[in-house]
Amino acid sequence: MQSAMEQADQANHAGVARRNFVMKCGGSTLAALPDSFFDDLARLQSEGLQPVIVHGGGPAISDNLAKLGIETEFINGLRKTTEPVLDVVEMVLAGSINKQIVRRIGMHGGRALGLSGSDGYLIEAKPVPNAAEVGWVGEVTSVQASIITGVLDMNYMPVIAPIGIDRSGQRYNINADTAAGAVASHLGVSRMIVVTDVPGILKKSGSEKKVLDSITVQEIEDMISTGEIYGGMIPKVRAAIACIHGKVKEVVIVNGSEPQVLSRVLGGESIGTRIVRMQ
Numbered sequence: 193m194q195s196a197m198e199q200a201d202q203a204n205h206a207g208v209a210r211r212n213f214v215m216k217c218g219g220s221t222l223a224a225l226p227d228s229f230f231d232d233l234a235r236l237q238s239e240g241l242q243p244v245i246v247h248g249g250g251p252a253i254s255d256n257l258a259k260l261g262i263e264t265e266f267i268n269g270l271r272k273t274t275e276p277v278l279d280v281v282e283m284v285l286a287g288s289i290n291k292q293i294v295r296r297i298g299m300h301g302g303r304a305l306g307l308s309g310s311d312g313y314l315i316e317a318k319p320v321p322n323a324a325e326v327g328w329v330g331e332v333t334s335v336q337a338s339i340i341t342g343v344l345d346m347n348y349m350p351v352i353a354p355i356g357i358d359r360s361g362q363r364y365n366i367n368a369d370t371a372a373g374a375v376a377s378h379l380g381v382s383r384m385i386v387v388t389d390v391p392g393i394l395k396k397s398g399s400e401k402k403v404l405d406s407i408t409v410q411e412i413e414d415m416i417s418t419g420e421i422y423g424g425m426i427p428k429v430r431a432a433i434a435c436i437h438g439k440v441k442e443v444v445i446v447n448g449s450e451p452q453v454l455s456r457v458l459g460g461e462s463i464g465t466r467i468v469r470m471q
């Protein structure tokens with residue numbers, strides 16, 4: 193069995209010294225991630241791998257909006273983002289959630305640096321096509337990869353909140369799966385790992401639901417149209433499809449509560465659901 197590092201070397205483009213991968217951590221699972229997840233992450237970093245983390249925090253945003261008495265709704269999986277909602281989104285994502293992740297990594301011996309996508313124009317964005325309906329929701333126009341590689345060169349793992357910005361200084365709320373996919377594409381990593389609260393993409397087989405080992409783009413489209421993929425899984429598979437059209441070779445969706453899930457994915461174990469490019 194190869195080590196996670198040897199596997200990562202092979203998975204990256206031949207001869208590329210950087211051993212980086214993008215990991216998206218969903219708000220559905222953040223609070224439930226076991227200490228062993230952070231031990232695993234810190235160990236991978238100490239072995240020379242370079243994780244780049246993009247995180248969500250949808251449930252925490254909803255909780256805070258509720259406490260403040262601000263109504264919120266989702267339109268096709270995107271939060272309708274008015275100016276007061278945007279303030280709370282930034283406060284929660286770039287503030288409490290981002291710092292909580294950085295702290296937890298540090299407590300387990302890892303070296304992490306928190307960033308918002310608006311810092312240094314890290315994630316530039318423009319309004320989504322249906323902005324009239326959803327408000328200040330952004331789509332990524334560019335990613336300053338040099339900021340990420342600079343942080344990696346200092347031996348820190350970047351932990352990025354999915355806030356976008358444009359050159360007029362307008363902030364945008366970006367779905368975290370979309371932001372992670374854009375970061376993976378712009379960095380040119382070969383793998384993105386999506387950590388969530390389900391063990392992969394589930395499909396009904398007889399009377400039970402089974403995790404699909406791998407799935408093609410066509411199968412995804414079919415499962416969306418039949419309603420077998422719905423809700424929060426849709427932006428994940430859409431982001432995966434967008435990135436595997438670029439340099440990313442595979443996107444793996446896994447449950448963050450599985451023991452040593454990151455090492456196991458990087459070590460080539462068949463775990464979760466792999467979305468792979470058709471050759």
Ligand SMILES: Nc1ncnc2c1ncn2[C@@H]1O[C@H](COP(=O)(O)OP(=O)(O)O)[C@@H](O)[C@H]1O
Nearest residue numbers: 218219220388390392393394420421422424425
């Ligand atoms: N086919 C599917 N297989 C597994 N989960 C699915 C599927 N279709 C929809 N989902 C839903 O997607 C959810 C994960 O998305 P979401 O709650 O947005 O997580 P996160 O916060 O990690 O981004 C699952 O908990 C499940 O309810």
Ligand SMILES: CC(=O)N[C@@H](CCC(=O)OP(=O)(O)O)C(=O)O
Nearest residue numbers: 219248249250270271366367368
């Ligand atoms: C536009 C939009 O919907 N943005 C998301 C950003 C957070 C996110 O995506 O968090 P999860 O990964 O936990 O779902 C939101 O406001 O909830």
